[in-house]
Amino acid sequence: MHADLPDGRGTYSLTASLRRQVPYSALSTGVESVWTFRSGTTPEEQPLPLMAVRYSPEGLDDSNRAEPGSVTRLPLRIERNPGSTKAKATSVRLKMSELYSHSRIAVETGLPDGVVAGLVAGQRPPELTREESVAHDVAARLNAGAPLPGALYRSxxxxxxxxxxxxxxxxxxxxxxxxxxxNAYDVPLPPDAE
Incomplete structure (x- = not known):
């Protein structure tokens, strides 16, 4: 990306966002990164000292599963924009939205109360569409730590x-x-959790 900025010093924000809408999931519909930086007049173009936090869990198998009862470390690393000056990282925060409000989100997106209650109880409600049933079965099987049977994968x-x-x-x-x-850090429920 290239941008011409006005002469003189100023504070700027760069926002990169990705949105998706798919028929099989109402979750993980967006990702957004925002960088705020100061810039002044320079004699030549310079890469911005942007940083991104990356993580790579340790102790997972080839299917990204942890051994039940094991400890999984989640090392964080800071990735810097190639060619930029080394900006100082002063803090790292992990924020998630609506993590504990899935029931409320499910109802708001149109799932009937009976379906939500069944999902909360760990059951596959019979009212699910074919696609919803397949997604449920894939998630249940992977969360149980079992490989997907060939028939389920083909479905x-x-x-x-x-x-x-x-x-x-x-x-x-x-x-x-x-x-x-x-779970590792015993993060409490937010005050508005139901």
């Missing part, structure tokens, strides 16, 4: 395609990793 590919199935598996793994971090 997922039939319902969502190869890339949709890969995205579903990634979302399940990402949610599991975040849940492990919250």
């Amino acid at each position: 997922a590919v039939s319902a969502f395609g190869e890339s949709g199935t890969a995205e579903l598996v990634f979302l399940i793994a990402q949610y599991a990793a975040i849940s492990m971090v919250l």
